[in-house]
Amino acid sequence: MDLRHRNNVSVMGHGPSTLVFSHGFGCNQAMWNYLAPHFLERFRVVLYDLVGAGLSDLSAFDKAKYSSLDGYARDLNEIIDAYAQGPVILVGHSVSAMIGTLADRFTPGRIAAHVMIGPSPRYIDTADYVGGFKRDDIEDLLDTLDSNYLGWSSAMAPVIMGAPTQPALSNELTESFCRTEPDIAKQFARVTFLSDNRHDVQGLATPVLILQSSDDLIAPVAVGEYLHAVMPNSTYCLVDNVGHCPHMSAPQACAAAMDSFLAPWAVADA
Amino acid sequence: MPDSLFDSAACALAVTQEDGTILHVNPRLSDWLGFSAAELRGRRFQDLLTMGGRIFYQTHLAPMLRMHGSVTEVKLDIRHCAGHKVTVLLNANQRQQPDGVVCDLALFGTTDRDKYERELLNARKLAEALLQEKTAAELALQQAQAELSEAYAIAQRRALFAEQMVAIVSHDLKNPLTAIRMASDFLQRGERTAKERQLLGHIGQSSERAQRMIADLLDFTQARVGQGITIKAVPLDLHNVIQHAVDELRVAFPAATLVHHAEGLGQACLDADRVQQIIGNLVANSVAYGDLLQPITITSRLGDNACAVAVHNHGPAIPETLLAGLFEPMTRGTDQGSDVRSVGLGLYIVRELARVHGGDVAVSSCVVAGTTFTVMF
Numbered sequence: 217m218d219l220r221h222r223n224n225v226s227v228m229g230h231g232p233s234t235l236v237f238s239h240g241f242g243c244n245q246a247m248w249n250y251l252a253p254h255f256l257e258r259f260r261v262v263l264y265d266l267v268g269a270g271l272s273d274l275s276a277f278d279k280a281k282y283s284s285l286d287g288y289a290r291d292l293n294e295i296i297d298a299y300a301q302g303p304v305i306l307v308g309h310s311v312s313a314m315i316g317t318l319a320d321r322f323t324p325g326r327i328a329a330h331v332m333i334g335p336s337p338r339y340i341d342t343a344d345y346v347g348g349f350k351r352d353d354i355e356d357l358l359d360t361l362d363s364n365y366l367g368w369s370s371a372m373a374p375v376i377m378g379a380p381t382q383p384a385l386s387n388e389l390t391e392s393f394c395r396t397e398p399d400i401a402k403q404f405a406r407v408t409f410l411s412d413n414r415h416d417v418q419g420l421a422t423p424v425l426i427l428q429s430s431d432d433l434i435a436p437v438a439v440g441e442y443l444h445a446v447m448p449n450s451t452y453c454l455v456d457n458v459g460h461c462p463h464m465s466a467p468q469a470c471a472a473a474m475d476s477f478l479a480p481w482a483v484a485d486a
Numbered sequence: 487m488p489d490s491l492f493d494s495a496a497c498a499l500a501v502t503q504e505d506g507t508i509l510h511v512n513p514r515l516s517d518w519l520g521f522s523a524a525e526l527r528g529r530r531f532q533d534l535l536t537m538g539g540r541i542f543y544q545t546h547l548a549p550m551l552r553m554h555g556s557v558t559e560v561k562l563d564i565r566h567c568a569g570h571k572v573t574v575l576l577n578a579n580q581r582q583q584p585d586g587v588v589c590d591l592a593l594f595g596t597t598d599r600d601k602y603e604r605e606l607l608n609a610r611k612l613a614e615a616l617l618q619e620k621t622a623a624e625l626a627l628q629q630a631q632a633e634l635s636e637a638y639a640i641a642q643r644r645a646l647f648a649e650q651m652v653a654i655v656s657h658d659l660k661n662p663l664t665a666i667r668m669a670s671d672f673l674q675r676g677e678r679t680a681k682e683r684q685l686l687g688h689i690g691q692s693s694e695r696a697q698r699m700i701a702d703l704l705d706f707t708q709a710r711v712g713q714g715i716t717i718k719a720v721p722l723d724l725h726n727v728i729q730h731a732v733d734e735l736r737v738a739f740p741a742a743t744l745v746h747h748a749e750g751l752g753q754a755c756l757d758a759d760r761v762q763q764i765i766g767n768l769v770a771n772s773v774a775y776g777d778l779l780q781p782i783t784i785t786s787r788l789g790d791n792a793c794a795v796a797v798h799n800h801g802p803a804i805p806e807t808l809l810a811g812l813f814e815p816m817t818r819g820t821d822q823g824s825d826v827r828s829v830g831l832g833l834y835i836v837r838e839l840a841r842v843h844g845g846d847v848a849v850s851s852c853v854v855a856g857t858t859f860t861v862m863f
Contacts, residue, residue, distance in 0.1 A: 458530075
C-alpha cells in the first residue's frame with residue numbers, strides 16, 4: 217500500500233517533533249494553508265487527505281472499512297508510523313479530532329499530544345447531552361449534499377477522480393477544495409454526524425489543547441466545555457471566532473494558543 | 487443609479503460582513519422571505535437557512551469563500567417567515583473594503599427547477615437500487631453455480647474412486663476363487679458320499695456364480711475407468727455359436743426350458759466369447775425374472791447386412807418406470823432375483839458389448855407378449 221498515493225501525504229518543515237494535520241468533514245488538507253506554515257521552522261509537518269477527500273486515491277475508498285471512524289484512525293496510525301519522527305502531536309479539525317482520539321486509543325503512547333480544533337464527540341442531542349443537532353438535521357444535510365452534487369457530479373468527476381501521479385500540487389488541491397465524489401461525501405457525512413465518541417474521549421490522559429470557537433454552530437461552546445470536563449489533561453482555549461474553521465478565519469489566534477501549548481515539544485531533546 | 491439598480495434587480499441581493507451579518511438587502515429578498523429589510527439587517531445570512539443548509543455553509547461554503555473569495559451555483563433552502571422553504575441558487579463574492587471584507591450575495595429562485603432536479607435524482611436512485619438488485623442476484627447465481635460445479639467435481643472424484651476400488655477388488659478376488667474351484671473339482675473326482683457330492687456341487691455352482699459376477703465387474707470397470715472392452719471379431723457361424731451357448735446354459739439352468747430358433751443364412755463377424763456372454767447374461771435375466779413354467783426362446787437371425795440375437799421369456803412385464811434406465815449400471819428388475827443374479831451389471835455389459843461390436847440392444851416388454859431383448863449387430 218502506497219500511503220503517499222492513498223492519502224496524498226505532504227511532508228515539510230524541520231524539527232525534533234512532528235505535527236500531523238488532519239482535516240475535517242467537507243474539505244481537504246488545503247484548509248491548513250493558513251495555519252501550518254507558521255510551524256515549518258520548528259516542526260516536521262505532515263499533511264494528508266482523508267481517503268475519499270481531496271486528492272486521495274478514491275479507488276482506496278472501501279465502503280466497509282470507512283463505515284466507521286475506525287478505518288480512518290487506522291489510516292492515521294499508518295501515516296504516523298511511516299512519516300512521523302520524534303514525538304507526534306496530532307492537529308485534528310472537527311471529526312479528525314475524534315479520528316485522532318481513536319488512533320490514540322488503538323496505540324496508546326504513540327501520540328504525545330492532541331490539538332483539537334472545533335471537536336465534538338457527538339453531534340446529536342440525547343436526554344442528558346447537548347450536541348446541537350437532531351437526527352432530522354442530519355437528514356436535511358444529506359439532502360443539501362444531494363442538491364449540490366447534482367449539478368457538477370458528472371462534469372467534475374473526471375477531474376476529481378483523476379488519480380494524482382505526482383505529489384500534490386497546491387493549486388489542484390485548492391481548485392478541488394470541498395469537492396468530492398457524492399456517494400463518498402454522503403457516507404462520510406453519515407459516519408461523521410452519527411458517530412458517538414463520548415466513551416472514547418472520557419478519561420483520555422494524553423495532553424489535549426481544545427481550540428473552541430466562540431460562535432460555532434457545528435461544535436457549540438457547551439460541547440467544548442463538556443470535552444474539557446471529561447479529558448483530565450486538557451487545556452481549554454476559547455478563540456474569538458464566528459464559524460467552524462478558526463484555523464482559516466482566525467489563524468493568528470490559533471497559532472498563538474498552539475505555540476504556548478506546543479512549547480515542550482518545539483525544542484530539540486537535550 | 488446604483489441604488490435603484492440594487493433595489494429593482496431581477497434577483498434577490500444582499501451584502502454581508504465577513505461573518506455573514508447582513509448589512510443590506512434589496513426588496514426582492516424581503517419579498518421572497520417575508521421579512522422586512524429592517525428585520526433582516528443585523529441577522530446572519532446563514533441563520534436564515536434550514537439546518538442542513540447551515541451545516542453545509544459551515545463545512546463547505548465558509549471554507550470555500552475563505553479559500554477562493556467566491557462561490558457559485560450553490561443550492562440552498564431558506565426558511566420563509568411563515569415556515570416553508572424557499573429554494574434558491576446562491577452566488578457569493580467577497581470584496582475588500584477600507585473597513586474590512588464584505589460579501590455580495592445574489593440569489594435566484596429555483597423552486598421549479600429544484601423539483602425537476604429532485605425527480606431526476608429520485609430516478610437515478612431508483613435505477614441505482616435496481617442495478618444493485620440485479621448485481622446481487624447475479625452474484626448469488628454465480629455463487630450457486632460455483633457450488634454446484636464444486637459438488638459435481640467432488641461427486642465425480644468419489645465415483646471414480648469407487649469404480650477404481652471395484653476394479654482392484656474384483657481383480658484380487660479372481661485368484662482365490664480359481665483356487666476354490668480347482669480344489670472342489672479335484673475333490674469331486676474321488677469317492678464321495680451322496681451328501682458330500684451335493685455339498686461339492688453347491689461349492690462349484692456358487693464359485694461359478696461368483697466368477698460370473700467378477701467377470702461382469704471387470705467388464706464394467708474396463709468399460710468405465712479402463713480403455714473400454716476390447717473384442718476380437720472373426721467370421722463365424724452364428725447359429726452354431728448360439729446353439730453351443732444354449733447347450734451350456736441348459737446345464738447351468740436345469741430348471742428352465744431353453745428353445746433355440748435359427749433363422750436365415752449368412753456370415754457374421756463377431757467375437758464368439760462375447761456373443762456367448764451376451765446370451766448368458768440375457769438368459770440368466772430371463773431365468774431370474776421370467777415365468778419358468780413356459781419356455782425361454784433364444785433366436786439367432788442372419789440377414790444380408792445384419793445379424794441379431796434375441797432372448798424371449800413369458801412372465802410379468804418390466805415396469806414402465808424402469809425401462810428408461812434399464813441398461814444403466816446397478817439397475818435391477820425387482821429384488822426378487824437378487825439371490826439368483828449379480829450386482830445389476832448384466833444389461834449394462836450387454837449394451838457395452840453390443841456397442842463395441844457396432845450394434846445396440848433393445849427391449850420390448852408387455853404382460854401378454856412377454857419380454858424380448860434383441861441385440862442387433
